[in-house]
Amino acid sequence: MLVTRKLPIGIQTFENIRTANYLYVDKTALVWRIANTGKPYFFSRPRRFGKSLLLSTFEAYFSGRKDLFEGLAIEGMEKEWNVHPVFHLDLNAEKYDRPEGLYSILDRYLKMWEARWGKDEGETTPSGRFFEVIRRAYEQSGREVVVLIDEYDKPLLQALGRDDALLANYRDSLKAFYGVLKSADRYLRFVFLTGVTKFSQISVFSDLNQLNDISMDYNYATLCGITLEELKENFQPEITQLAAINGVTTNDILTKMTALYDGYHFHPRGEGMFNPFSVLNTFYKQEFGSYWFQTGTPTFLVELLKKSDYDLRELLDGVEAPASSFTEYRVNADNPIPLIFQSGYLTIKDYNKEFQTYTLAFPNDEVKYGFIDFLVPFYTSLAEEERGFYIGKFVQELRVGNVDAFMKRLRAFFADFPYELNTRTERHYQVVFYLVFKLMGQFTEAEVRSARGRADAVVKTPKYIYVFEFKLDGSAEQALQQIDDKGYLLPYAVDGRELVKVGVDFNAAERNIGNWIY
Known part of the structure; x- marks a missing residue:
């Protein structure tokens, strides 16, 4: 039977998830703990990890929406459900390529808050207007204000490394704006900022040093993302269906998902966390893919x-x-x-x-091979479709024992380098070898080493174990001799597969592979 439960892909509003009956992994016990044990917080997580949904959950909680939390852990923890003025600023929805972009989004939110709580025409700067609207909301409501800021660093990240003048403009503007959260402390019940990174040198936080950074706190390591237990507890129907489609067991599915999407640790002793975006997309599309990596390129x-x-x-x-x-x-x-x-x-x-x-x-x-594959065009001239073709052929040729075809293709790979790369150092070519063998690891067991005393690369296929040694401006014979002299084959002597040693010389003058012997 087809499982058709509603999965909240791209749904970042807590109210929408709860009223439209989307599946929700209950994090509300942690939400209550944070809201009731402190006041000003900073929390960083990678993109697509649930930060926006977390802030929306705080907004619903501080708005007194008890109805949205029925059946969740927080229902048995909260007794009062007080209603506070909530100022929720989301900096995601703007392209920050000019100073006006930041001012425009701040002005838009300020006008919305001022329409509710009033405005003095003498207030002109964003920071001045922000302070006064907080004060008025506190005085008119009789309750302290809640401020939630999503992706506080989005303008900075877009300017960083691209436009120093624009970065300085954003830094000064945000420093003043966020500084209000310290000067208005007596009017505030709760402050929560999220972002990807915490900047120091550009001094956005220099006037906001009271924030409690819980990004790497043990108690909140599982606040965003999905633990293995949560995966098994909340997604059993989807796991069972995916196993049936692929003709494997549910344990096989969990093993595959763990390899692809688990492994995030936000504290040394914290649980491993699954990427929620990739998990949801896998169940929705009913196939594995690089969903998180494809949503943004590094x-x-x-x-x-x-x-x-x-x-x-x-x-x-x-x-x-x-x-x-x-x-x-x-x-x-x-x-x-x-x-x-x-x-x-x-x-x-x-x-x-x-x-x-x-x-x-x-x-x-998912991240490992996505990142490595993304690196290749920065070090070679191969287009995306060519990269996949080359790597696939490399693996196929070694699986059938065709060393000559593999080496000829590797030589053609280096011959395709653009001219400007031909002045690169020896390390550049070592890195390219590294990338090739690492990408092959998706399809067959491949190791590549940079430490002395080990073979440069080892590739294991069902029938063969290959040990490669590359010599810069040396001979293939010398490379082969080093494999013997250093005993690089010894760890695999009792494996049972055929052992193949490959000695290769790399010609620095021609900047390509010269001869090889196997």
């Missing part, structure tokens, strides 16, 4: 990586970062890792308490 992050000359091989294998770099993001081209983490492309995999360092890596296969 172009700016890749440009930041290129400017920093960061060794991508370290990023792709997991990177260490000090805890201090995540308390506040400082705009630093030499260290793009914190912004890549806060944007959702890396997540916490381990924490060294003694040295206070995080180990960061891709959360799951």
